[in-house]
Amino acid sequence: MRVYRATALLILLLSPACAPRPEAPGASPAAGIAPTWPHLGKARVSGASKAMVVSGNPIASQVGVDVLRQGGNAVDAAVAVGFVMAVVDPEAGNIGGGGFMVIRLGSGEVHVLDYRETAPGRATAEMYVDDQGQPTDRSVTGHLAAAVPGSVAGLVEAHRRLGRLSFRQIITPAINLARDGFIVDWKRSGSIRGDSARLARFPATGASFLPGGRVPEPGERLIQADLGATLEAIRDRGADGFYRGHTAALIVAEMERGGGIITLEDLAGYRALWREPVKLQYRGFTIYSAPPPSAGGVALGEIMGILEGFSPLPPFASPALLHLEAEAMRRAYTDRYTELGDPAFVSNPVGRLLSPTYMRSLRRSIGKRATPPMSIQPGLRPGPSTTHYSVVDGDGNAVGTTTTLNDLFGSAVTVTGAGFLLNDEMDDFGTRPRSPLASGLVQGEKNRIAPGKRMLSSMTPAIVVNRRGDLYLVVGSRGGTRIITQVYQVLSNIIDHRMGLADAVAAPRMHHQAFPDVLGIEPGGFLPKTLDSLRSLGHQVEPLPPSGDIEAIMKVEGGLIGVSDPRSGGGGAGY
Ligand code: DON
Numbered sequence: 001m002r003v004y005r006a007t008a009l010l011i012l013l014l015s016p017a018c019a020p021r022p023e024a025p026g027a028s029p030a031a032g033i034a035p036t037w038p039h040l041g042k043a044r045v046s047g048a049s050k051a052m053v054v055s056g057n058p059i060a061s062q063v064g065v066d067v068l069r070q071g072g073n074a075v076d077a078a079v080a081v082g083f084v085m086a087v088v089d090p091e092a093g094n095i096g097g098g099g100f101m102v103i104r105l106g107s108g109e110v111h112v113l114d115y116r117e118t119a120p121g122r123a124t125a126e127m128y129v130d131d132q133g134q135p136t137d138r139s140v141t142g143h144l145a146a147a148v149p150g151s152v153a154g155l156v157e158a159h160r161r162l163g164r165l166s167f168r169q170i171i172t173p174a175i176n177l178a179r180d181g182f183i184v185d186w187k188r189s190g191s192i193r194g195d196s197a198r199l200a201r202f203p204a205t206g207a208s209f210l211p212g213g214r215v216p217e218p219g220e221r222l223i224q225a226d227l228g229a230t231l232e233a234i235r236d237r238g239a240d241g242f243y244r245g246h247t248a249a250l251i252v253a254e255m256e257r258g259g260g261i262i263t264l265e266d267l268a269g270y271r272a273l274w275r276e277p278v279k280l281q282y283r284g285f286t287i288y289s290a291p292p293p294s295a296g297g298v299a300l301g302e303i304m305g306i307l308e309g310f311s312p313l314p315p316f317a318s319p320a321l322l323h324l325e326a327e328a329m330r331r332a333y334t335d336r337y338t339e340l341g342d343p344a345f346v347s348n349p350v351g352r353l354l355s356p357t358y359m360r361s362l363r364r365s366i367g368k369r370a371t372p373p374m375s376i377q378p379g380l381r382p383g384p385s386t387t388h389y390s391v392v393d394g395d396g397n398a399v400g401t402t403t404t405l406n407d408l409f410g411s412a413v414t415v416t417g418a419g420f421l422l423n424d425e426m427d428d429f430g431t432r433p434r435s436p437l438a439s440g441l442v443q444g445e446k447n448r449i450a451p452g453k454r455m456l457s458s459m460t461p462a463i464v465v466n467r468r469g470d471l472y473l474v475v476g477s478r479g480g481t482r483i484i485t486q487v488y489q490v491l492s493n494i495i496d497h498r499m500g501l502a503d504a505v506a507a508p509r510m511h512h513q514a515f516p517d518v519l520g521i522e523p524g525g526f527l528p529k530t531l532d533s534l535r536s537l538g539h540q541v542e543p544l545p546p547s548g549d550i551e552a553i554m555k556v557e558g559g560l561i562g563v564s565d566p567r568s569g570g571g572g573a574g575y
Pocket of ligand 1: 407
């Protein structure tokens with residue numbers, strides 16, 4: 001495994017043994033970036049000549065590479081990483097959550113697997129509001145927050161259809177890490193510490209992550225025997241080891257213990273679904289991403305479709321660029337709220353939303369000043385509990401997977417005896433069904449809770465193909481609603497601003513999601529005079545809380561470059 005600071009990349013690039021050269025020379029992004037920006041040059045960069053895995057956790061990346069070396073393909077490695085993340089990165093990696101996997105085979109064929117969670121059969125539109133119609137926190141913490149998990153069905157199905165090694169072979173590393181324990185690093189220790197009061201509320205969660213009643217320190221070993229047993233059941237019985245039999249009974253018993261509503265029928269009925277990818281074009285590049293029930297691909301397409309009409313874009317970090325980007329994002333997110341939901345339940349006018357005519361009309365509606373706000377607050381919350389990993393194998397197969405429990409440690413409920421956390425994905429539905437939009441629509445009408453329905457997501461795993469039709473980039477991130485704008489900015493930094501991947505990931509980011517009407521900026525990243533200019537255009541500029549963990553692989557001449565976001569603790573490995 002090679003992990004370098006960005007400066008060390010130079011050494012890698014000059015080494016004759018392994019000399020991947022970026023396809024486009026990286027321009028200096030420094031103009032427009034404030035000297036106070038801490039991340040410049042700090043992205044963790046890995047190089048490889050053949051195959052690579054980049055994830056939010058270096059242990060998981062190494063396991064993925066081991067699987068590739070054993071003859072596994074990118075799907076095998078991605079499935080192995082998915083199970084390992086459930087062990088070594090419990091705040092976000094999971095078997096109790098869900099996700100989206102975008103796969104591009106070396107042949108050019110592209111598949112998307114949707115293993116988003118579903119609302120339980122007994123869910124109702126008003127289950128999270130109190131007698132006064134006010135939202136409660138039951139959609140976030142506790143048993144009622146949990147939707148029917150999709151991850152195990154997804155990982156098993158991806159392997160069944162496209163894997164090469166035996167399932168036993170690819171799930172074994174996760175079992176070993178659960179049974180024998182793994183060494184907790186500063187990031188995992190810190191995240192458990194940060195949420196320890198919430199975790200301690202649920203005895204099985206406290207037993208798993210606060211052994212002996214205290215936070216595991218960096219360097220200590222964390223053993224998860226119950227989780228190991230659950231993974232063994234999955235090893236032996238596939239998805240049935242989770243959705244039927246002993247594990248299913250433990251989930252339902254946990255529901256009964258805490259007032260949750262997931263039933264044996266809900267579990268037995270869960271299916272991962274293969275979907276057509278959203279296919280986008282941007283300045284000659286083709287981008288494949290997740291379709292509804294993720295809003296990721298469509299919103300990314302709207303942002304890029306609007307901005308492609310400004311050619312060239314204003315310089316990086318200039319007020320003119322940030323204004324245009326904020327206005328494009330505002331429009332894309334407005335459609336996210338009103339136009340998208342689970343396609344099994346509501347219509348998603350994807351073709352119209354991505355049509356050149358519609359893009360043109362949105363572009364024309366952008367003026368020199370900030371667009372006046374609409375007076376609603378859908379209240380989507382960015383949180384830190386998602387993780388993305390990217391894999392490229394020696395045959396050019398590529399996989400981008402984003403998976404989540406929603407909030408950090410999901411609902412904070414661990415299934416007693418089964419050792420895994422349940423998601424709080426129900427909070428991704430519009431949980432306040434009676435709050436009207438200014439336009440008269442009801443908040444999240446298309447994203448209202450209904451039994452069996454998948455809640456709208458922002459996850460945006462993306463695979464980019466260059467102008468010659470070759471694999472170019474695999475990218476994705478954590479960050480709640482900010483995932484979409486993060487992925488957009490990394491792509492635009494590379495394609496429009498000619499940055500190398502490390503600089504593109506490290507560069508400061510902004511975010512606008514229409515509601516609230518705020519132009520968020522990463523503090524310390526942009527020049528004060530830039531922010532003053534944006535304020536003078538009518539934008540309400542505010543600092544963003546830390547978020548984001550881009551994990552990307554770029555194909556370059558002579559090999560692959562992997563970059564892990566300096567904002568987080570991931571890392572890559574390859575050979
Ligand atoms: O699917 C979604 O859009 C959210 N549940 C993702 C949450 C998230 O990214 C939180 N973390 N960073």
